[in-house]
Amino acid sequence: MSFTRRRFLQGTLAAGAAATVPSFYINKVLAQEQTLRIYAWAGYFSDAMLADFTEKTGIRATFTPYGTNDELMNSLRAADGSGFDVIMPTVDRVPGYLDYDLVQPLDESRINWSGALDSAIEGSEVGGVVDGKRYFAPSDWGTEAITWHRRDAQVDRADLSYADLWNPEHGQGVTVRGHSALVGIGLWLEREGRLPFPLLDSYKSEEAMRANFDVILEEAVKHKQMLVQFWDTENEAQAAFRTNGAIIGQTWDSTAFRLQQEGEDIAYGAPKEGALAWMEGFVIPKNAQNPDAVYELINWYYTPEAGAMFVEATGYNSTSKGATELLPEATRQFFTDSYTEEDLANLWWWPIQEPWYVALRNEYQDRYLSA
Secondary structure, eight states, X not given: OOSOHHHHHHHHHHHHHHOOOOOOOOOTTGGGSOOEEEEEETTSSOHHHXXXXXXXXXXXXXXXXXXXXXXXXXXXXXXXXXXOSEEOOBGGGHHXXXXXXXXXXXXXGGSOXXXXXXXXXXXXXXXXXXXXXEOOEEEEEEEEEEEEETTTSOOOGGGOOGGGGGOGGGXXXXXXXXXXXXXXXXXXXXXXXXXSSOGGGGGTOHHHHHHHHHHHHHHHHHTGGGEEEEOOSHHHHHHHHHTXXXXXXXXXXXXXXXXXXXXXXXXXXXXXXXXXXXXXEXXXXXXXXXXXXXXXXXXXXXXXXXXXXXXXHHSSEEOBTTOGGGSOHHHHHHHHHHOOHHHHHTOEXXXXXXXXXXXXXXXXXXXXXXX
8 A cells, every 4th residue: 555554543533632623514405314224333423422423413313333344344235325324344355345336435525524534544544445436534543452461371472473472382272364364374474384375365365365275274274173163253353262262363553452341351462564554434335315414423423422432432543633532541551551653653454355355255254164
């Protein structure tokens, strides 16, 4: 990507000091329109957030959760872009929605961009802007890396690697998500020079993808007996540690954050190959019935207060200016403890995943799960 990811993180960390609360304009006519239907990741809109949005705008909103990008895509395809007014995919998946004619471009003049981090706006151009039209307003970013029980797992934080998941001393105590675990293993094997092509070439051609993932899958199956559970959703990842005996896993940062909030002695860190990083945002489906209300939602979100509410609810990082300064100390401390400056400069951002790649990715994931 031409965008410098270091600049994105620098913008995220520094923007709060200069942030001002942007003006919020209530659309009196829109407030009388039909309910805004939100389809987003589980846990992304708390009751308090929905109530605050309604109080600020007069617009009623409902929230329907999903657990994976594939669930979102399949739902929207089945309804031909109907059923909801706004969705929140990851930016690397947006071009796939255009391939199926499921989404519409944003009217950028209706968005209060001054409330969003400039670095996030720029960073979302790869995937979020297609043929000169913007389809994606960035809302949040996070990572998938290593979560572990401090008392049980053998981890050297200073030399952490995806290979550490498969330390035999962890026994049957590992949890991973199928398709992203294969990428983590791929990054480890690439660092050791064991892949036939650079891992990023897997996203460019079927030949490179199959050649790399044949090697990756073989390595993954060698260690499969160490898995206590595969996870696919946030609730499943948390349950792996909370009740099912996991002591280490490759999970989202939110998994560790929420377990810490419960008092678990959990740590989270980025491996030296790079934490898997993603960005999500607001996208309007092709047949949205209330697109006007979506712009009110985006502008509400691009305030420090709404951004801070989102972070407290999810553990992810908001793209709203000034949100960080409103967070509890424990929330800010989690970020500081989890990422060094070197980690932030070394993030591995998910490339654009074209439909052909997703189909092959799912094929290899199915083979991994069934092996």
